[in-house]
Structure formats: structure tokens, C-alpha cells
Amino acid sequence: MGQLATIYKEGITSIVVDLFRTMMTTEVSPVPSERHSSHGQLTALVAFGGNWKGVLEFECGSAEAIQFARRFMQNDEYHEVNDDVRDALGEFANIVAGNLKALMLGKMTLCTPSVIEGSDYSVRICGGSIVGESWFSTEAGSFAIRLIEDIGVREGKN
Numbered sequence: 001m002g003q004l005a006t007i008y009k010e011g012i013t014s015i016v017v018d019l020f021r022t023m024m025t026t027e028v029s030p031v032p033s034e035r036h037s038s039h040g041q042l043t044a045l046v047a048f049g050g051n052w053k054g055v056l057e058f059e060c061g062s063a064e065a066i067q068f069a070r071r072f073m074q075n076d077e078y079h080e081v082n083d084d085v086r087d088a089l090g091e092f093a094n095i096v097a098g099n100l101k102a103l104m105l106g107k108m109t110l111c112t113p114s115v116i117e118g119s120d121y122s123v124r125i126c127g128g129s130i131v132g133e134s135w136f137s138t139e140a141g142s143f144a145i146r147l148i149e150d151i152g153v154r155e156g157k158n
Contacts, residue, residue: 008131016096016134026140027139030136031136041059042059042065046058047111052104057145061142062081068088069088069089090113094113133145
């Protein structure tokens with residue numbers, strides 16, 4: 001296991017548990033890999049630049065995204081995916097990426113989160129290789145976090 005995979009594996013659970021406890025007063029626990037139904041899902045992406053290039057991906061179903069946003073924003077008025085729900089999901093991904101960035105060596109920057117929504121799509125990071133994938137469960141539902149390294153953009157391969 002490479003250094004980055006070790007950092008991911010050792011840090012991701014703590015980062016996610018802390019985020020959900022402090023920002024949403026929600027307990028979260030790691031679970032085996034799961035898949036969402038095709039009734040709709042959202043994927044938030046945060047790109048890393050600098051000494052390490054890659055993407056953090058936060059994926060969940062629409063129902064979970066709505067519940068997470070309701071807790072995060074302390075607003076029970078969300079009943080469908082809207083800009084606030086997408087923004088909350090992007091912020092979760094950004095917080096997780098920022099905390100992982102703090103554990104990594106070297107100078108890096110984070111890009112503004114992007115959020116994809118739909119019922120029949122896949123995300124492919126061209127030249128990407130999954131460094132780590134973790135699934136979590138809360139009383140509001142489950143979600144996945146992946147760290148993807150851009151192996152096509154290493155020194156001398158730009």
C-alpha cells in the first residue's frame with residue numbers, strides 16, 4: 001500500500017465521523033461497499049492541484065443528500081434536491097478534502113466543488129486511479145467517499 005493510500009485509510013474514517021458529529025450531530029459508521037438505487041444520486045467532486053493531483057468524490061442518493069442538508073443547515077424545509085442541497089453536498093466534500101489535504105505532504109490547493117445530479121450517469125476521472133474507497137452509513141442513509149489520483153499528470157508527463 002502506497003503512502004497516500006495509507007494516509008487515506010488511516011484518516012478518512014476519523015475525518016468523516018468528526019464532520020458528521022460536529023456539523024450534523026449525526027453518528028456515522030464505516031460499512032462494506034454498497035450501491036444506490038437508480039432513483040437519483042448526487043456526486044460532489046473536489047479536485048486537488050499542486051504537488052499531488054487528483055479528486056475527492058462524495059457520492060450519495062438524493063434522499064440522503066436531502067437529509068444531510070436538512071441536518072447541516074438545520075432546516076427541515078428541504079423536501080427535494082435544490083441549490084442548497086447541492087451546495088451542502090459540495091461543502092461536505094470540500095471539508096473532507098481539506099482535512100485530507102492537511103494530512104498529505106507537499107503544497108496543494110483545492111478547487112471549488114462541482115456537483116453532478118442524475119439517475120443514470122457514471123463519473124470517470126480520465127487518467128485516474130482509485131487510491132481509496134470507503135462507504136459509510138448513518139440513520140439518514142449511506143454514502144461513499146473515494147480518493148482518485150490523476151496518474152496521467154505526474155512530473156514529466158504533463
